[in-house]
Amino acid sequence: MFEAVEELVGEHADLEKKLADPSVHSDQAHARKLNKRYAELTPIIGTFRAWKQTGDDIETAREFAADPTDPSAGEFAAEVKLLEKQREELTEKLRLLLVPRDPSDDKDVILEIKAGAGGDESALFAGDLLRMYLRYAERVGWKTEIIDATESELGGYKDVQVAVKTKGGNGATEPGQGVWARLKYEGGVHRVQRVPSTESQGRIHTSAAGVLVTPEAEEVEVEILANDLRIDVYRSSGPGGQSVNTTDSAVRITHLPTGVVASCQNEKSQLQNKEQAMRILRSRLLAAAQEEAEKNAADVRRSQVRTVDRSEKIRTYNFPENRISDHRVGFKAYNLDQVLDGELAAVIQACVDADSAAKLAAA
Numbered sequence: 001m002f003e004a005v006e007e008l009v010g011e012h013a014d015l016e017k018k019l020a021d022p023s024v025h026s027d028q029a030h031a032r033k034l035n036k037r038y039a040e041l042t043p044i045i046g047t048f049r050a051w052k053q054t055g056d057d058i059e060t061a062r063e064f065a066a067d068p069t070d071p072s073a074g075e076f077a078a079e080v081k082l083l084e085k086q087r088e089e090l091t092e093k094l095r096l097l098l099v100p101r102d103p104s105d106d107k108d109v110i111l112e113i114k115a116g117a118g119g120d121e122s123a124l125f126a127g128d129l130l131r132m133y134l135r136y137a138e139r140v141g142w143k144t145e146i147i148d149a150t151e152s153e154l155g156g157y158k159d160v161q162v163a164v165k166t167k168g169g170n171g172a173t174e175p176g177q178g179v180w181a182r183l184k185y186e187g188g189v190h191r192v193q194r195v196p197s198t199e200s201q202g203r204i205h206t207s208a209a210g211v212l213v214t215p216e217a218e219e220v221e222v223e224i225l226a227n228d229l230r231i232d233v234y235r236s237s238g239p240g241g242q243s244v245n246t247t248d249s250a251v252r253i254t255h256l257p258t259g260v261v262a263s264c265q266n267e268k269s270q271l272q273n274k275e276q277a278m279r280i281l282r283s284r285l286l287a288a289a290q291e292e293a294e295k296n297a298a299d300v301r302r303s304q305v306r307t308v309d310r311s312e313k314i315r316t317y318n319f320p321e322n323r324i325s326d327h328r329v330g331f332k333a334y335n336l337d338q339v340l341d342g343e344l345a346a347v348i349q350a351c352v353d354a355d356s357a358a359k360l361a362a363a
Helices: 005-019 022-026 028-065 072-096 122-142 179-186 270-304 337-340 345-362
Strands: 109-115 141-149 157-165 188-194 205-215 229-234 250-255 260-264 313-318 323-326 329-333
Touching: 022 028, 028 072, 028 323, 072 122, 072 337, 072 345, 109 141, 109 250, 122 157, 122 179, 122 205, 122 337, 122 345, 141 313, 157 179, 179 205, 179 345, 250 270, 260 270, 313 337, 329 337, 329 345
Parallel strands: 188 313
Antiparallel strands: 109 157, 109 205, 141 157, 188 205, 229 250, 250 260, 313 323, 323 329
């Protein structure tokens, strides 16, 4: 069991050696990448070592417990049971740590709440959801900033966007503890059932609001490998100086994996033209990568809420029964007032546990 972790132990040791080399830190982007991977592996390796050590301790305790001449045999038998329980707990912890991680889990998010079916009541409910998320963020120590908001006449929100960040900025201190790791389960249609303040007959109304959560885009980093480039030189054309039309100073660079091309012939030397062409190529690749990242974020956004319609609900907030129900995982609790005050941890944890169970089953 856990044979694959041995490979991770080797990778962890290799990363430790690299990070101890001062020359590695001259390239900050590369050092950050190594540090991030090292932080991801550290809890796995620590748990694995404790798991192995507990196994060795169990074997030792069993030997002493099996010795009929040892007066402490009974104590060692009790210790075996205690160690076996610890081993089971470590086994489960390690299994969960080995669940494939979402690469965006440590990212900050942009959270948007949109009023949907239900008119003014839906906008008021959107305001309730906003307060719920702001209070939850405060409880767990995140920072929030309202980026844009369109208020309704009765004090709710037709649309509001909020940036939610960890205290240290983009990224969490521990893997799986970032904002996206928790709030990604909030995307979808949220339905409310209650008697609106505008209802004179005391009838329960149903309305909905949509919540959209996307990881906040980071600065895109593009790695350009020399083997991925085809560099062609040719004779410049047009006005430009004595060397134009007489030497192969113009440069065209093709990035083979993407087909992006950049060329320059304005400078006098081939080296200068090559440098300029590389600058152009890098900027074009950055723009293409950013466009792809934004497209992926838009796809995530669209998949969460196709239409803010009551029938496409992920969760129901029933005020008369003080009940909250998450229809995806079967979670139900009768503390809606506390949840709306920011005590959202149990609801989110139910989604996290269901997601982990599904990934473990598929592994």
